[in-house]
């Protein structure tokens with residue numbers, strides 16, 4: 080074998096070895112459950128009815144631990160809540176405001192322009208019950224994790240499984256194969272029938288997980304629908320423009336021949 084052949088042979092072998100290595104690594108990770116979300120794809124839209132139910136799940140369950148400080152009550156009108164509903168919803172919260180003329184902070188009823196009220200006053204208080212780790216803000220969680228929607232869905236429905244033999248429990252954590260490392264500080268947040276849906280939908284863990292993920296997807300990317308719509312309009316415009324240019328080109332060259 081001459082030198083360059085030998086070199087490329089070695090390169091090929093190491094490439095194959097490398098790809099086998101990553102393959103093995105990928106296989107050792109738990110595969111996420113894949114859901115056919117209505118918001119997936121170029122024509123995807125947010126299922127507003129599901130997102131409204133998801134808001135209820137967030138409000139009644141997740142909001143006990145997780146803040147969502149990028150969303151204001153008035154944003155909920157985008158999900159189909161009426162301005163009156165949003166107003167009374169906001170008013171059911173107490174919001175810290177101030178200082179007033181005498182320099183004191185005070186509490187008042189929430190307004191539609193207020194942001195969601197966080198369950199804890201600060202990061203330390205939030206982490207106190209969880210080995211010092213505060214539950215993360217959920218406003219952008221779907222975008223902050225790889226394959227976010229399927230990940231959060233898998234996580235929420237991933238409790239209660241038998242851990243593998245090599246599993247080493249850590250004090251204060253719960254087994255969930257979808258959480259990196261398998262030990263999560265969040266106890267299983269959902270159980271069947273935990274919320275009462277007004278539209279009669281059965282509140283199974285699976286259903287509540289889908290709904291809350293749809294809500295969180297909307298929260299993370301409220302502009303998604305208008306962005307996709309704009310993309311489609313641009314494509315239509317380009318198609319028509321291409322047609323015009325083609326006709327113009329043919330006419331021009333006909334004269335020149």
Ligand code: HEC
Nearest residue numbers: 140141143144209212213214215220231263264265268291
């Ligand atoms: C009892 C408090 C509590 C409740 C209720 C709760 N969580 Fe959590 N959650 C936590 C804690 C604590 C963590 C941090 C876990 C960790 O890092 O080990 C967490 C982490 C998470 C994460 C991030 C996981 C990651 O990859 O870092 C997501 C997503 C999440 N929770 C979603 C939810 C949703 C959705 C609900 C409502 C259905 C909910 N949680 C209800 C305490 C809670």
